[in-house]
Amino acid sequence: MINGFIILIAFLFVGDIISTFFELPIPGAIIGMIMLFITLILRKKIDPSIDLVSRGLISALGMLFVPASVGVVQYFDLIQQQWPIMLFAGISTMFLTLGLTAFLFLRLSKKEE
């Protein structure tokens, strides 16, 4: 398990350094993820230690962003004034994305099965 965690942290570390050093707009974690993805493709297998740690972390994914979300306490006034447009913009464009994606995918994907 420790090895899996070391690998994740190492990719995150290198990704962050690349993002900072080259002043890239892309977050370091995304660069780390892409590097791990390429590594997995090249090695053609998932090490049991990475599998274990990633499963554990992803199963708790929802909980991991609770602390960042609690920061809304600092914006109560803003939300109180703006919640109707926030709801409208958030939900209406969700439907737009949902419909657009289903439409495009049905058009572009191979008709099989």
Place this chain on the structure above:
Amino acid sequence: MDMIYVTHHPLASLMITLCSFSAFQSLQKRCNGHSLLNPVLWSIICCVSYVELTGIDYETYMNGAQYINFLLGPVIVALAVPLYRFLEDIKKDVAAFIITVLIACPIAGFSAYFLMVMAHTPPDLQQAIIPKSASTPIAIEIAKKIGSVPSLTVIFVIMTGVSGSLFSTYFFKLFKIKNERAQGFAIGVASHGIGAARAFQISETAGTYAIIGMSLMGITSGIMLPILVIFFL
């Protein structure tokens, strides 16, 4: 002993975060995974109430909760693993997946942005809505990169996720979209992980395609949105 020693202890906020999430997770399981009992939403409400009721400030709360927050970086890297696991499914329709996401990603973010601009909302809110269709940890990173407010972004991300998991099946019925692969993929792209959990209730296939949609949307958003924001806004 004063209660302040209890409420200001870092482990108090850590425990509230862990316990409220765990409690609502098992409650949702007992109620057949009802979307309105989303544990993320309810544990945020619990923790916000805790911060308000005890009168501690956000920084004090973060003293304890930072140990959970720290894991956001590693979990994004870990998302490469499920993406690799579905590599064979992705290869089957690789062009369709990539073209769809490349079009859907900017439209999802900037359609919402322009609605907020047209409604003359404060600039903080306008930028915060852009990464709303990305998986939450990725959306937080994007918000930081474009100089927006991560906690406001999270509100939009959760709104997008919960509304997608509540209404998407009705939407598919209304527009007669019956293909489960398209359904799953669309849910994953439009409402990330919260939607993907719902897609698994439709079928295993829909769930798999939702994970693919969410992962590809996450990567694409992480690369595309900060670049578009820097060059065009």
